[in-house]
Amino acid sequence: MATSTSKRDHILNSALSLFAERGFDATTIPMIASDANVGAGTIYRYFENKEVLVNTLFQHYVDLFTKTLEEDYPQEAGIRDQFHHLFQGMVRFTNEHEHALYFIKTHNAAYFLDETSRSRFNHLLMILEGFIDEGKEKEQIRDLPSKALIAIIFGGFLELFKLIRAGEIEETDELLTGAEETCWDAVRHHA
Amino acid sequence: MATSTSKRDHILNSALSLFAERGFDATTIPMIASDANVGAGTIYRYFENKEVLVNTLFQHYVDLFTKTLEEDYPQEAGIRDQFHHLFQGMVRFTNEHEHALYFIKTHNAAYFLDETSRSRFNHLLMILEGFIDEGKEKEQIRDLPSKALIAIIFGGFLELFKLIRAGEIEETDELLTGAEETCWDAVRHHA
DNA sequence: CTATGCGGAATGAACATTCATTCCTGTTCA
DNA sequence: TGAACAGGAATGAATGTTCATTCCGCATAG
Numbered sequence: 001m002a003t004s005t006s007k008r009d010h011i012l013n014s015a016l017s018l019f020a021e022r023g024f025d026a027t028t029i030p031m032i033a034s035d036a037n038v039g040a041g042t043i044y045r046y047f048e049n050k051e052v053l054v055n056t057l058f059q060h061y062v063d064l065f066t067k068t069l070e071e072d073y074p075q076e077a078g079i080r081d082q083f084h085h086l087f088q089g090m091v092r093f094t095n096e097h098e099h100a101l102y103f104i105k106t107h108n109a110a111y112f113l114d115e116t117s118r119s120r121f122n123h124l125l126m127i128l129e130g131f132i133d134e135g136k137e138k139e140q141i142r143d144l145p146s147k148a149l150i151a152i153i154f155g156g157f158l159e160l161f162k163l164i165r166a167g168e169i170e171e172t173d174e175l176l177t178g179a180e181e182t183c184w185d186a187v188r189h190h191a
Numbered sequence: 192m193a194t195s196t197s198k199r200d201h202i203l204n205s206a207l208s209l210f211a212e213r214g215f216d217a218t219t220i221p222m223i224a225s226d227a228n229v230g231a232g233t234i235y236r237y238f239e240n241k242e243v244l245v246n247t248l249f250q251h252y253v254d255l256f257t258k259t260l261e262e263d264y265p266q267e268a269g270i271r272d273q274f275h276h277l278f279q280g281m282v283r284f285t286n287e288h289e290h291a292l293y294f295i296k297t298h299n300a301a302y303f304l305d306e307t308s309r310s311r312f313n314h315l316l317m318i319l320e321g322f323i324d325e326g327k328e329k330e331q332i333r334d335l336p337s338k339a340l341i342a343i344i345f346g347g348f349l350e351l352f353k354l355i356r357a358g359e360i361e362e363t364d365e366l367l368t369g370a371e372e373t374c375w376d377a378v379r380h381h382a
Numbered sequence: 383c384t385a386t387g388c389g390g391a392a393t394g395a396a397c398a399t400t401c402a403t404t405c406c407t408g409t410t411c412a
Numbered sequence: 413t414g415a416a417c418a419g420g421a422a423t424g425a426a427t428g429t430t431c432a433t434t435c436c437g438c439a440t441a442g
Contacts, residue, residue: 007422022302025216029398039423044399106297109357111213144369145360152347152373159346160339166300169336178335182343186377198388220432230389235433386441393434398427405422412415 008046010036015057020099024054051112061100062120068093079140082131087180094161105158140189149187199237201227206248211290215245242303252291253311259284270331273322278371285352296349333380340378347374
């Protein structure tokens with residue numbers, strides 16, 4: 001039944017939600033173990049130490065998110081459609097992995113990330129910057145630093161999902177459509 | 192020279208930047224003491240414990256920020272001018288207290304906040320919601336949950352200043368004007 | 383000299399990590 | 413067929429470390 005793979009997965013899942021909810025430093029190994037229904041020592045059978053665990057998790061979800069955004073990317077479509085694709089990807093990814101994006105965002109500059117984690121994250125950023133830069137060239141996106149626009153979209157998006165997760169607002173189709181419009185109006189070029 | 196008041200202030204300032212940069216849990220009392228050039232024990236002359244320290248800090252800056260937004264608020268002006276006032280307040284406050292807004296945002300749902308801290312923070316939120324609600328009534332602001340719009344503005348704004356602080360982009364007048372337009376276009380009602 | 387404020391070593395609690403032991407599961411052989 | 417065993421996986425008590433907090437001796441000012 002519980003194969004050793006599923007045990008490793010339980011650990012990763014528990015770690016993800018605890019890191020997202022309380023942060024890396026406030027989360028103890030015994031907490032993760034108890035949430036995952038394994039002994040504390042078991043975690044060390046799968047991960048060398050707490051930092052390796054958090055880096056594994058970080059890289060896994062950054063890669064998965066990157067794949068989600070890249071998959072079926074409408075290379076030939078217009079900027080607005082490409083934006084829709086990206087936004088939909090964020091929504092879908094967040095619904096499939098409740099805590100993952102928030103975990104990534106709150107830990108992307110943390111002191112314990114290793115070189116691989118940082119470089120995977122940069123790769124993700126560069127994809128997004130590519131999109132923004134193209135939009136700016138075509139004068140369909142506002143002339144502000146790409147990093148700034150990305151920060152604004154992600155900052156806004158993630159705060160929004162934080163509210164949804166906290167139960168303060170409900171995730172309806174209207175809300176998501178509205179949020180997409182909001183973010184698009186934020187970055188698009190206005191006449 | 193170093194009066195006891197300035198010693199307390201040094202502790203608060205060091206705590207603020209360390210909490211903002213590394214988070215509450217990753218910041219140790221010895222770190223704060225060494226940054227503030229005082230002995231570890233001295234901190235306990237001024238604050239009962241680490242939680243009291245962080246709550247003191249939180250309440251202080253939430254109140255200060257609230258005052259900044261309320262001061263000279265153009266009650267009679269149009270929504271756009273009121274928005275300008277609020278945005279300017281955010282910019283000014285952030286420039287005067289580099290880490291304060293970021294500290295507030297990253298810790299506003301933390302487990303160690305006491306009732307007073309939570310209620311002061313809610314008060315701040317309610318002021319902002321009041322502004323948004325008024326704008327929605329006048330059909331000048333987008334019809335989305337007020338909390339969602341606030342989340343989007345603050346999320347975006349703070350990510351932006353995180354980049355500025357990290358030195359990734361430069362804080363110019365163009366950038367700030369552009370960011371204000373961006374945030375306004377995000378929340379305003381579009382025809 | 384006394385009192386007040388400080389600093390930093392001392393303390394106890396909590397943590398990450400280790401490791402001796404137990405627990406499975408599948409295999410061998412009588 | 414089933415008893416005995418091997419070896420990998422899992423466990424949680426034990427260990428060493430780091431932290432928040434305390435405490436006591438030393439300055440400095442009055």
